Amino acid sequence: MTRAVIRGTGHYLPERVVPNAEFEAKVETSDEWIRSRTGIEQRHFAAPGQTTSDLAIRAAQAALDDAGMTAAEIEAIIVATSTPDFTFPSVATMVQAGLGSTAGFAFDVQAVCAGFVFALAQANALIVSGQAARVLVIGAETFSRIMDWNDRTTCVLFGDGAGAVVLEAQPGAGTPADRGILAADLNSDGRHRELLYVDGGVSSTGTAGVLKMQGNAVFKHAVQKLAETAHRALDKAGLTPADVDWIVPHQANLRIITATADRMGVPMERVVVTVQTHGNTSAASIPLALSVGRQRGQIKAGDLVVTEAIGGGLAWGSVVLRW
C-alpha cells in the first residue's frame, strides 16, 4: 500500500519577539500570571505589512530545502490558516506563486487550531488515493491581527509564525511498522461555537473581527477531547500509548499539554514543547513544533509521533505517523 511519508520540515518565526513584560503596560496582567497559568514566556509578532503568506512561503522554502526538493516537484499545496491575507484567493495559491511554481493545485483548510491536523489528514488522503505524490502542508498564522488588545484573557496567549512539512508517497507493507501516516481521527461539534470565535467576518459584519474565548470552558474540553482523539487514532493504527516516542501537541497552554500527556500515560520527556517561546500560533503550532523538535534532535527516523489539536468550532483531531 501507499504511505504518506514526511520528507522534510521547516519553519519561520517573525523577527519581533514580544516578552510577557510588554503586556504589563497595556493590560492588568503580569509575567508571573502568564507563565504560571499558560507556560508562555514570549511570542513572535509579524511586522507591519508582513502577511500570513509571507510567513508561509519562508516556512515552505525551508521544508523544501530540508527535503532536497524544488517547488516544481510539489503536486499539491495545502495551507491551514484562519488568518489569510485576503478573503480570497487562498493563501495556498499565493504560496504556490511565491515559490515560483505553476505545478499542481493549491487550497486552504480552515479548522482553526486543529487546522494542521485536518490538513495533514487531507494530504494523506490525496497521497493514498493517488491524486498527488508530493504534498506540501503548511500551517501559517498572524493571530496578532485578530486580537482585542484590551482583553487580558486572550491577548497574552497568541503569537504569529509558520511551519511546513513535505510529504511523499512511498510504498508500505500496511503494518504499524511502516514509515508515514498510519492513522487520523478528526472530529467537530458546531454546538460549541460560542466558546471560541471571531466576532467579525465577510458575510456578517464585513470586518475581520477580534477573537473571543471562554478560556476555562475550552480548557476543560481540550483536556478531555485531546486524550480521547489521540487514543482513537492510536487504536486505528493498531498501536498503544506505550508505542509513542513523541507527542507533538498543539501548543496552547502548558497545563493542557501536561494534562493530556498524563491522561495518555506518556511522560513529559516524550513531549515536544515550544509554547514557552512561541505562544499559541493556532494552525502553525504543530508544524512549528515538528520542525523545532527535529532541529533539537528530539524526533528521529523511525520514531512514532502523535500530533493532537483542538480549536474553534469546536474542531479537534489527531494524526499518528512514523517518522
Ligand code: COA
Ligand atoms: N492576567 C491576569 N489575570 C488574568 C488574565 C491575565 N492575562 N487572564 C485572566 N485573568 C484572570 C481572570 O479574569 C480571572 O479573574 P477572576 O477570578 O477575578 O474572574 C482569573 O484570572 C482566572 O481566570 P480563568 O479563566 O479561570 O483562568 P484559567 O486558569 O482558566 O486560565 C486560560 C485562563 C485562558 C489561560 C486558560 O483557561 C486556558 O488556557 N484555556 C484554554 C485556552 C486555549 O487553549 N485556547 C485555544 C484553544 S486552541
